[in-house]
Amino acid sequence: MSRTIALASFVAILALFTQDGFSPFAATAHAESATSASSSPKLDVPYVPTPQPVVDKMLDMAGVTKNDVVIDLGSGDGRIPVTAAKQYGAKAIGVDINPERIREAQQNARAAGVEDKVEFKQQDLFKTDLGEATVLTMYLLAGVNMKLRPRILTELEPGTRVVSHSFDMGDWKPERTETVDGRTIHFWTVPDCSQPSPEATICKIVKSAESKP
Ligand SMILES: C[S@@+](CC[C@H](N)C(=O)[O-])C[C@H]1O[C@@H](n2cnc3c(N)ncnc32)[C@H](O)[C@@H]1O
Numbered sequence: 001m002s003r004t005i006a007l008a009s010f011v012a013i014l015a016l017f018t019q020d021g022f023s024p025f026a027a028t029a030h031a032e033s034a035t036s037a038s039s040s041p042k043l044d045v046p047y048v049p050t051p052q053p054v055v056d057k058m059l060d061m062a063g064v065t066k067n068d069v070v071i072d073l074g075s076g077d078g079r080i081p082v083t084a085a086k087q088y089g090a091k092a093i094g095v096d097i098n099p100e101r102i103r104e105a106q107q108n109a110r111a112a113g114v115e116d117k118v119e120f121k122q123q124d125l126f127k128t129d130l131g132e133a134t135v136l137t138m139y140l141l142a143g144v145n146m147k148l149r150p151r152i153l154t155e156l157e158p159g160t161r162v163v164s165h166s167f168d169m170g171d172w173k174p175e176r177t178e179t180v181d182g183r184t185i186h187f188w189t190v191p192d193c194s195q196p197s198p199e200a201t202i203c204k205i206v207k208s209a210e211s212k213p
Helices: 003-016 028-034 052-062 079-088 099-112 142-155 201-211
Strands: 069-073 089-095 118-122 135-140 159-165 176-180 183-189
Touching: 028 069, 028 183, 052 079, 052 159, 052 176, 069 079, 079 089, 079 099, 079 118, 089 099, 099 176, 135 142, 142 201
Parallel strands: 069 089, 069 135, 089 118, 135 159
Antiparallel strands: 159 183, 176 183
16 A cells, blocks of 8 residues: 555656656756755756767757857756867857856866867856857757747847757747657757748747737
């Protein structure tokens, strides 16, 4: 009987952590961030690194080249910016609110020999200027993606590529979705909102949602 209760509790806890679609192993990271909350900044997303094969596929789907500026919002240990710089010669910027992550990321950039191409900023992603990005990468949460969506559509140049690990952007449907090792990756191109086109319909939807009280 007590085994049944224990199992039911575990399932309930897991359901809480996975309601946003985050993988179960995020529960560990979330618990870790909760216990160190007194010494750490408030996180909008727990720290869960993207596995390297998924990082590789994200950058491949974005078609990164040496001419790109890649911004990773919530950059963790810096693996996405470091890979963009090392494998593709791109300029890359990582933004994370947690100083511990920034320190790790800077060490990783040094170890990979790409310090000259990569910059890590300790910053709130909601206050980060996105305008410089030609490629935007994210492994955040569905609600955070949706909060960023109006800014992605207005602050980024048309043609900017956006890649998200796991989470989509609601009725802004991705152009491509791929799976690597059971992980989903979505890809979008920022449409030109000043020109009527099927792709730009999302701009109207977002604008009318914003104008509602
Ligand atoms: C799921 S991890 C992704 C790490 C990395 N991008 C990757 O894919 O391996 C999310 C990251 O966002 C950071 N984060 C959470 N809230 C943030 C905020 N408001 N501003 C900036 N970074 C934030 C966390 O510290 C964490 O490192």
